[in-house]
Amino acid sequence: MMERVPILKLGDILIVSIQIDLDDQSVLTLQEDLAETVVSRGARGVIIDITAVEIVDSFIGRMLSTIAAMTRMLDAETVVVGMRPAVAITLVELGLSLGGVRTALNLEKGVVMLEHARSAEG
Amino acid sequence: MMERVPILKLGDILIVSIQIDLDDQSVLTLQEDLAETVVSRGARGVIIDITAVEIVDSFIGRMLSTIAAMTRMLDAETVVVGMRPAVAITLVELGLSLGGVRTALNLEKGVVMLEHARSAEG
Numbered sequence: 044m045m046e047r048v049p050i051l052k053l054g055d056i057l058i059v060s061i062q063i064d065l066d067d068q069s070v071l072t073l074q075e076d077l078a079e080t081v082v083s084r085g086a087r088g089v090i091i092d093i094t095a096v097e098i099v100d101s102f103i104g105r106m107l108s109t110i111a112a113m114t115r116m117l118d119a120e121t122v123v124v125g126m127r128p129a130v131a132i133t134l135v136e137l138g139l140s141l142g143g144v145r146t147a148l149n150l151e152k153g154v155v156m157l158e159h160a161r162s163a164e165g
Numbered sequence: 166m167m168e169r170v171p172i173l174k175l176g177d178i179l180i181v182s183i184q185i186d187l188d189d190q191s192v193l194t195l196q197e198d199l200a201e202t203v204v205s206r207g208a209r210g211v212i213i214d215i216t217a218v219e220i221v222d223s224f225i226g227r228m229l230s231t232i233a234a235m236t237r238m239l240d241a242e243t244v245v246v247g248m249r250p251a252v253a254i255t256l257v258e259l260g261l262s263l264g265g266v267r268t269a270l271n272l273e274k275g276v277v278m279l280e281h282a283r284s285a286e287g
Binding site for chain 1 (some may be wrong): 169170171247276
């Protein structure tokens with residue numbers, strides 16, 4: 044059923060919910076789709092929901108960092124939401140601090156964070 | 166990685182993005198999770214995004230109808246968004262008109278639809 048991770052659009056925020064095990068190709072496709080959509084929509088924020096992610100590895104950690112760096116170059120901000128406590132512990136243990144990636148507890152708090160970032164900027 | 170379909174919460178709207186092939190058990194789990202979350206959050210609307218669904222069968226069609234009927238009993242409204250043209254054609258060919266299920270082109274239009282439904286009611 045699944046080919047690409049869908050990108051939901053809500054105003055100038057894009058929402059991505061990671062639910063499947065991603066391989067190299069699907070990560071590349073997601074990154075390209077996100078970059079294109081940020082530009083075509085003039086999106087100011089990307090929210091990546093990882094509620095469904097129970098096990099994280101350096102592959103996922105790197106993807107989150109790459110997406111954050113990429114969207115920043117396109118003048119948008121990335122917020123990762125829904126991180127489980129066990130995932131946070133694993134990331135620290137792996138030495139992945141997700142530098143440059145902002146996090147919020149859930150989607151709502153992520154939206155608020157992006158709105159604050161915008162108003163602080165404007 | 167995947168155990169349950171995550172339910173995103175945004176104000177009094179719940180958002181579910183279907184990305185994986187669902188089996189009987191995961192459909193039941195999703196329906197239960199949704200019913201519980203509608204009640205615990207007092208949610209007024211459920212948006213089911215099926216952008217990633219490329220092939221639909223009577224199983225998926227039935228799930229959508231069941232969720233819509235269930236949420237209606239809990240005083241909430243369901244809107245299905247992101248239906249591909251080919252999926253619409255298949256549903257008609259299967260004789261599944263998704264009676265009682267409202268649809269909108271995308272997430273934003275679904276949110277607007279739910280807001281209108283609420284203000285018309287109030």
